Amino acid sequence: MSISKEDVKHVARLARLDFDKEDIEDFTKKFASVVDYVEKLSEVDTEGVEPTYHVHPIKNVMREDKVCKSLDRKESLRNAPDKENGYFKIPRVLD
Secondary structure (H helix, E strand, C coil): CCHHHHHHHHHHHHHCCCHHHHHHHHHHHHHHHHHHHHHHHCCCCCCCCCCCCCCCCCCCCCCCCCCHHHHCHHHHHHCCCCCEEEECCCCCCCC
16 A cells, blocks of 8 residues: 555645645555555464454453542642632533
8 A cells, every 4th residue: 555645745734734745755664564564464374373452451440449548628629720619610611
């Protein structure tokens, strides 16, 4: 699969990036080399190879859940910059 300048322009537009002509040519070559490398990986014989999700074994490092006393509502709101009816008040995010 070859990467064209139009492909690079399209990706740049989606990422809201503005490239000049030199950058477009440079990224076209770089993207093409990445795609070529990925295509080369598809040629590797993986017959009989077990799929792995992590190279190194991972174990859960989180602490065990324990029931304990939580903060009092008044105590947790004590340093809040703005509060209303016992809740943190924040600026509106959605219309």
